[in-house]
Amino acid sequence: MNFANAFTPEKLQEAWNCLLNEFPFAMWETLYSTILATFFAILIGLPLGVILVTGEAKGIHPLPRPVMSFLNVFINLLRSVPFIILMVMIIPLTRVIVGTSVGTVASIVPLTVAAFPFIARLVESSLREINPNIIETAQSMGATSLQIVFRVMLPESVPSLVTNFTLAITTIMGYTAMSGAVGGGGLGKLALAYGYQRYRYAVLYLAVIVLVIITQVIQSFGTWLAAKLDKRLKNK
């Protein structure tokens, strides 16, 4: 078997059949694991990102230094473990939460664990973009720390958060492909199973092309949405 005859008419026919029969389900698996993992990662990462900003010594609600140090080290630790290794490392956790460590649903656990520290850092950077004078203004109005977070910081950084969440969702989709190596489903698994294990390069390329298209669509939508939501530079 070699690369040269990977695209003969019958191979292409086989790939076409695969596209019709298996791609829709693989795409569905990729999308739902991506979306659910992103959702859970935001659920955990957003509050952590807020705490990273508000809890520091000069923040609006300083927390004890050891708490902040622990949080920072914890996030950096998780961020520095390569995803494919993290996935294997947390198999016991996955079993506890989902009941099994194999399958698309199970892959959502390591995806979430890998993505929430990333999201926390993205949220942190979005919130740091806010003009500190605005925060001071809110304090001068008698706002509580929680009011500053929910009525000033988060609403003011919506465009930046949308941009960063778009970045996160495309990155997490990249991770789902990797989870195909350890029992996860989706386009990544399809590409690996057909392309790597069975030398069906046409299927592999097709899967990659579909992934590229989905990424493009998500990215374009995210960029458009962020621009639409940003009231700073419009209708001047």
Next chain:
Amino acid sequence: MIELRNLSKTFTTMDGQVDALRNINLTVENGDIYGIIGMSGAGKSTLVRCINMLERPTQGSVLVNGRDMASMSQRELRGMRRKITMIFQGFNLLMQRTCLRNVMLPLRLSGVDRRTAEAKAQELLTLVGLPDKANSYPAQLSGGQQQRVAIARALATEPDVLLCDEATSALDPKTTHAILELIRDINEKLRITVIVITHQMSVVQEICNRVAILENGEVVEEGMVSEVFSNPRANATRNLIYPESTGNDSVFPKGGQRIRVIFNGAIASREPLLAKMAVDCGILASILGASTRSVGDRAYGYMLLGIPGTPEDMAKAISYLSATPDVTVQVEAEYAAKEVEA
């Protein structure tokens, strides 16, 4: 009434301790438009932030109607901040909210329901002259308009005191004038005490009744604006009022002496003072520098005169000019000596 008693603020930085404010004592009466003026770095912004405890004073106290701000609980302090509101040099509007929702914010923060807040905000936008900008975003407005929205926002919680931190420094002279007029209107109609932080003497002159001059964290002079203007005692004050006076040494005529003629509300149009002095005393004074401003038909400011001739001529000129109502005369040499001391 706001009283600052022995107020000091020390910042600890990497390079050691910095005394931003040293032993400040000030009293702002209800209804005042009180100016606090100083060069950048004099501590003005720190001072104004100590009033609403955005900066905690290191020592001393801030008494608002006799109550010590520093000893209040967080909750009480938040309540006080709704009564001592603030506008800023950079306007600091929320860019992702419409003007209406910006003005609504302090009301919503204090628990007012949406409908009531909306009505109140619309009313305030009308008061500041922007009734049609309710649904515009701040980015669509000019600087002057943004400051008007910020003023409406500051008035939302019906404060007793408005703190203006360099509120007109980012605006052009014409817009500055309009905003100052609005602030004066608010002071008069809503009986709100105003504290104005600025580095521009023209701002103090235009709206303040009292002024404190801040230099290196200390109040070097304090009083009624008209008095401080007409007879500035501290160097810092004279530098702010007569920024150009230092450059006059080069035109100092040889063999002559300099006197500073200070107009403290003298009626400017009454008679040609120098021409009359030339006729009556035969002293031909030359004007070396002048900075006068008219308020109504009265002149405030100074004129720097070179008096040629003998010390007797000098004495004659001084007594002649001093005889004019609302004019005082100082021998300029004294100033020079003081400046060397400082």
